[in-house]
Amino acid sequence: MSKVQTGHPTLADVARLAGVSRQTVSNALNNPDLLRADTLERVRQVIEELGYSPNRAARNLRMRSSSLIGLRMHAVQEGTANAAMDRFIHSLVAASEQAGYHVLLFDGVGEDPVTGYADLLRATAVDAFVVTDTFLGNPQAKWLHEHGAPFVAFGRPWDAEAPRHSWVDVDGAAGTRLATEHLVEQGHTRIAWLGWRHDSPIGQDRRTGWEATMRDHGLATDDLDARVLDSVEDAARAAATLLDTAAPTAFVCASDTLAMGVLHTLWIRQIAPGRDVAVVGFDDSQVAQVFPVGLTSVRQPLEDVAVEIVRILSSLLGGRGAQPEGVLLAPTLAVRESSLRA
Amino acid sequence: MSKVQTGHPTLADVARLAGVSRQTVSNALNNPDLLRADTLERVRQVIEELGYSPNRAARNLRMRSSSLIGLRMHAVQEGTANAAMDRFIHSLVAASEQAGYHVLLFDGVGEDPVTGYADLLRATAVDAFVVTDTFLGNPQAKWLHEHGAPFVAFGRPWDAEAPRHSWVDVDGAAGTRLATEHLVEQGHTRIAWLGWRHDSPIGQDRRTGWEATMRDHGLATDDLDARVLDSVEDAARAAATLLDTAAPTAFVCASDTLAMGVLHTLWIRQIAPGRDVAVVGFDDSQVAQVFPVGLTSVRQPLEDVAVEIVRILSSLLGGRGAQPEGVLLAPTLAVRESSLRA
DNA sequence: TTGAAAGCGCTAACAC
DNA sequence: GTGTTAGCGCTTTCAA
Numbered sequence: 001m002s003k004v005q006t007g008h009p010t011l012a013d014v015a016r017l018a019g020v021s022r023q024t025v026s027n028a029l030n031n032p033d034l035l036r037a038d039t040l041e042r043v044r045q046v047i048e049e050l051g052y053s054p055n056r057a058a059r060n061l062r063m064r065s066s067s068l069i070g071l072r073m074h075a076v077q078e079g080t081a082n083a084a085m086d087r088f089i090h091s092l093v094a095a096s097e098q099a100g101y102h103v104l105l106f107d108g109v110g111e112d113p114v115t116g117y118a119d120l121l122r123a124t125a126v127d128a129f130v131v132t133d134t135f136l137g138n139p140q141a142k143w144l145h146e147h148g149a150p151f152v153a154f155g156r157p158w159d160a161e162a163p164r165h166s167w168v169d170v171d172g173a174a175g176t177r178l179a180t181e182h183l184v185e186q187g188h189t190r191i192a193w194l195g196w197r198h199d200s201p202i203g204q205d206r207r208t209g210w211e212a213t214m215r216d217h218g219l220a221t222d223d224l225d226a227r228v229l230d231s232v233e234d235a236a237r238a239a240a241t242l243l244d245t246a247a248p249t250a251f252v253c254a255s256d257t258l259a260m261g262v263l264h265t266l267w268i269r270q271i272a273p274g275r276d277v278a279v280v281g282f283d284d285s286q287v288a289q290v291f292p293v294g295l296t297s298v299r300q301p302l303e304d305v306a307v308e309i310v311r312i313l314s315s316l317l318g319g320r321g322a323q324p325e326g327v328l329l330a331p332t333l334a335v336r337e338s339s340l341r342a
Numbered sequence: 343m344s345k346v347q348t349g350h351p352t353l354a355d356v357a358r359l360a361g362v363s364r365q366t367v368s369n370a371l372n373n374p375d376l377l378r379a380d381t382l383e384r385v386r387q388v389i390e391e392l393g394y395s396p397n398r399a400a401r402n403l404r405m406r407s408s409s410l411i412g413l414r415m416h417a418v419q420e421g422t423a424n425a426a427m428d429r430f431i432h433s434l435v436a437a438s439e440q441a442g443y444h445v446l447l448f449d450g451v452g453e454d455p456v457t458g459y460a461d462l463l464r465a466t467a468v469d470a471f472v473v474t475d476t477f478l479g480n481p482q483a484k485w486l487h488e489h490g491a492p493f494v495a496f497g498r499p500w501d502a503e504a505p506r507h508s509w510v511d512v513d514g515a516a517g518t519r520l521a522t523e524h525l526v527e528q529g530h531t532r533i534a535w536l537g538w539r540h541d542s543p544i545g546q547d548r549r550t551g552w553e554a555t556m557r558d559h560g561l562a563t564d565d566l567d568a569r570v571l572d573s574v575e576d577a578a579r580a581a582a583t584l585l586d587t588a589a590p591t592a593f594v595c596a597s598d599t600l601a602m603g604v605l606h607t608l609w610i611r612q613i614a615p616g617r618d619v620a621v622v623g624f625d626d627s628q629v630a631q632v633f634p635v636g637l638t639s640v641r642q643p644l645e646d647v648a649v650e651i652v653r654i655l656s657s658l659l660g661g662r663g664a665q666p667e668g669v670l671l672a673p674t675l676a677v678r679e680s681s682l683r684a
Numbered sequence: 685t686t687g688a689a690a691g692c693g694c695t696a697a698c699a700c
Numbered sequence: 701g702t703g704t705t706a707g708c709g710c711t712t713t714c715a716a
Contacts, residue, residue: 690712690713694707
């Protein structure tokens, strides 16, 4: 007597209805070329009819893989405009799906920065990770590498000379270079840099784009360089000081948050953004897009970043254990009113 | 001869080392009370020693469940400040983890709005869904209900009198009521509403909070009601018109995007936000938080929403097939300079 | 080209 | 309390 159909159809159900063995059905799905055309057609028809889809858990168990990519998500930092985390996550989800993966989110809570990774890895709940919080001496990357866990980092390993793992990053210096060149084109010569005080390698990188471009154009940078915490208030104060002491006509900022501070000071002083003093931010956050004046901002190509990450991940998981690979992508500049004289 | 230790330790490994049967190890994990204290201790020690964690796929296959909650993620809408999607997603991830679940993201791409759901469901890749795009006649909710898929909606089913599925939502009317009451307290009497033109039930709901509060205070609403598309530019124009025709001293807006438009008009006219004309937005987006003036905004309790959703989901999956449940949560008001006279 | 057998690692049911 | 048996649904040998 045949089993009661409690839930979803299984491979066996399809096989029975199609009058073939289970293996043939499996082949129809995974190695269609092995079947004779008419058999394939018949099996496919039954699959369609039944709305059959291979059980994930069973396949995972057998294949020793989950088709899941783990991504640790942090709490949104309130009061800042920097992270475009949701844009990146969506890009990653879309790119992963193209490659047959799904994204599993886990929480970055707790003291130990690797706990979440360890648990998922030991339980073979995910095939690989995408690590986003890559800073100097990133403990996750180190741990994952040591444990042989496949992963790709969004962000360069700033410390290692010869990185041991693959990464994809956006060229921050190229971004600020774009911004500075754009301002020079607009006729500015006194272009200030507003960066982060506790300077991360990321902040340093972004700063070099401004500095190098200024140098290239023979423009002075003395007194035009300020560093503050990544807050609107601090940026506003720093902008005020800069305006008083160095009279810049343009600001390149390490973040949209800082740019907002500059705009605040301009507003207080009745200085028109764009016409009187130009401002450029970094990240093309929603704030930059929605701010009434329209904040010009460096935009990271997160869609491309995601595609590259998934590509590397696929080759990693595909067994092609190639050399660690680093990909550096160029950002673009979203030009808006805050940097236009018109 | 014993098997080669290729990868992770299994239940059998633990059992062998602890000198017990596999079942005993399983019990140590899932039904600790069944074991004698010393046995439990011994098993636990070996588990610790080996860094053992049950294989997810095997457990999933056996339990016919994945401990995964599916969430469809849409592309970020550029140029608006409304969605606090990342805040919600993180809240959901955190709450899920507390309950032993993880969040699986999939993409909302394609013509057919239920494709992604259907695929995951048929493959038993997820145990349940969280549906966020709940609007009138929501096709996903209908489809999921018809297919007996467990899910909870973030958002009320506006059409049904007796909803067939569980939902959690934020009381939009209560939010705009808070906003309006706050403005009345600040001494405003001519408080305008700036809402959406193609009015969704959500927009209508938010509007009623303003209208009812105005009525309660015996304040006129004629000519103080404008509807536009959800864009900064349209909002700016509408605000200008309202200022000319009805001279409001305060604006309650259906979104932060609209509020930005109002602020833009105020800026152009050299009207000080807060001091001269008050503005309140909706969603407490990053824009509201970072905008130099500080935009007062209705804040959805997304953390609580996530907790409630997971609670309902857990009971749904726990077999307690209770009646569909609806939970309406009250938002709060994040008060900032844009609504303060001081 | 197709079929039969084995087993991935786990837990529910039942014996002891 | 603990051990034995069976089987979740799939894919990878190997044989026909």
